Amino acid sequence: MIVKLLASISRIAAALAVVIGLLWLILARPGFSSKEIAKHPAHSIDPAVLRRDTSLLSNEMAPRNYQHIDNLNRVADYISESLASSGGRVAEQVFAVDGAEYRNIIAEFGPEANEIIVVGAHYDVAGEYPGADDNASGVAGLLEIGRLLGKVELQTKVVLVAFTLEEPPFFRSDKMGSAVYAKSLAESGVDVRLMIALEMIGYFTEEKGTQDYPMQLLRLYYPSSGDFIAVVDQLMSTQAQRMKASMTGASDLPVYSINAPSFIPGVDFSDHMNFWRYGYPAVMITDTAFYRNRAYHTDEDRAERLDYERMAQVVYGVFDYVVKLSNGR
Numbered sequence: 402m403i404v405k406l407l408a409s410i411s412r413i414a415a416a417l418a419v420v421i422g423l424l425w426l427i428l429a430r431p432g433f434s435s436k437e438i439a440k441h442p443a444h445s446i447d448p449a450v451l452r453r454d455t456s457l458l459s460n461e462m463a464p465r466n467y468q469h470i471d472n473l474n475r476v477a478d479y480i481s482e483s484l485a486s487s488g489g490r491v492a493e494q495v496f497a498v499d500g501a502e503y504r505n506i507i508a509e510f511g512p513e514a515n516e517i518i519v520v521g522a523h524y525d526v527a528g529e530y531p532g533a534d535d536n537a538s539g540v541a542g543l544l545e546i547g548r549l550l551g552k553v554e555l556q557t558k559v560v561l562v563a564f565t566l567e568e569p570p571f572f573r574s575d576k577m578g579s580a581v582y583a584k585s586l587a588e589s590g591v592d593v594r595l596m597i598a599l600e601m602i603g604y605f606t607e608e609k610g611t612q613d614y615p616m617q618l619l620r621l622y623y624p625s626s627g628d629f630i631a632v633v634d635q636l637m638s639t640q641a642q643r644m645k646a647s648m649t650g651a652s653d654l655p656v657y658s659i660n661a662p663s664f665i666p667g668v669d670f671s672d673h674m675n676f677w678r679y680g681y682p683a684v685m686i687t688d689t690a691f692y693r694n695r696a697y698h699t700d701e702d703r704a705e706r707l708d709y710e711r712m713a714q715v716v717y718g719v720f721d722y723v724v725k726l727s728n729g730r
Contacts, residue, residue: 429622446545446549446714446716447713448709448710449709450545451541451542451716452704452707454540455533455537455704455707456704458479458524458532458533458540459531459532459537459702459703459704460531460704462475462476463526463529464526464528464530464532465524465532466525466529466568467501467525467565467568467571473503474504476524477506480506480540480543480544480563481493481506483544483547484508484544484547484561485508487508487547487548487550488510488550488551489509489551490509491506491508492507492508492509493507494507494578496581498571503565503566503578505564505565505578505581505582506562506563507561507562507582508547508560509558509560510551510555510558510560510561511550511556511557511559511727512555512556512557512558514557514558515590515591516557516558517557517558517559517560517586517591517592518557518558518559518594518596518723519559519560519561519593519595520543520546520560520562520596520597521543521561521562521563521564521579521596521598521599521672522543522562522563522598522600522672523536523539523540523563523565523566523567523568523578523579523671523672524536524537524540524564524565525564525565525566525567526568527569527698528698529700530698531700531702531704532702533603533702533704533706533707534601534602534604534688534690534702534707535601535694535697535698535702536599537704538602538604538707539602540599541712542599542712542715542716542719543561543563543599545716545720546561546719546720546723547561553724555727556727556728557726557727557728559723562582564579564672567579567671577675579672579673579675580675580678583596583675584675586679593681595640595682595683596673596676596682596683597644597683597684597686597723598672598683598684599719600670600671601687601688601689601694602686602687602712602715602716603688603708603709603711604627604693604694604696604706605629605708605711607626607627607628608626608627609625610626611625611626611627611693612626612692613693614692615665615666619659624655624657627688628655628711629654629655630648630654630657630687630688630715630718631657631659631685631686631687631688632684632685633659633667633686634658634660634684635661635663636661638660638682640684641659642660644684644722645657645658647718647722647725648718648719648722651714651717651721652714652718654711654714654715667690667691667692670685671685671687
């Protein structure tokens with residue numbers, strides 16, 4: 402009897418190990434990469450510049466919610482001027498919501514073509530908060546990517562977009578800036594090779610137990626400390642796996658990916674979800690937001706809490722992958 406019981410337990414344990422292993426392969430998509438950092442012209446990212454832009458947006462131009470249109474316009478002007486000075490062909494997508502006008506800022510780099518790579522970040526905030534990590538960090542990263550793109554040759558057009566109205570009360574509505582933009586691409590028949598959303602990329606901590614997850618199971622596959630950047634993708638896509646491998650090879654910053662269904666909280670919590678709606682491949686680059694940063698949507702989300710050295714590694718990794726993707730590598 403005891404022998405049969407032990408045999409049954411062994412079979413159950415083996416089956417459970419197989420299931421856990423399969424889930425690891427499906428969700429985390431393990432892979433290998435080599436440390437071959439590309440040498441682009443002026444390839445370095447200056448953490449001080451990231452700090453400057455993040456501080457400017459979260460201090461001098463706050464609050465940046467939908468009710469403070471003058472501040473949003475100041476931010477939009479700053480983004481437009483920065484991207485234009487980097488060599489981008491800058492345009493605006495103006496749209497009306499509840500009688501007020503809001504602006505997406507769009508900058509094109511590389512050749513004129515119908516196939517594009519999109520990198521986006523929203524510049525509005527929730528409530529009256531500073532919004533340093535959410536999402537001045539993403540905008541600062543976008544501006545640095547623009548500076549670097551202006552110095553390289555591109556074979557595929559790269560479009561940088563600063564979105565407005567990502568935050569409540571417009572989140573998940575067709576009034577989101579990214580929803581307006583993605584719809585315009587689909588209606589124009591534009592081919593999007595990949596969309597990358599920069600969503601909170603500046604908060605890191607090495608303290609154990611600081612990293613949370615939407616499911617306890619994920620603790621088996623991912624670290625307990627928030628010292629990594631994540632690439633978030635749809636369940637059956639391979640985009641995140643490829644981008645993770647490239648970013649891992651571009652710096653010493655740990656990079657993890659997750660391919661998961663959107664019913665898991667957080668998987669579609671940014672502008673990339675509006676590209677999924679139209680069948681476009683899209684990923685989110687994130688420090689995992691409220692699963693790590695306890696200042697999320699509070700008055701404590703300030704520039705001095707962010708790690709600009711690690712943030713610089715994130716930005717360079719995204720830039721490097723965009724250039725590789727643009728040039729067919």
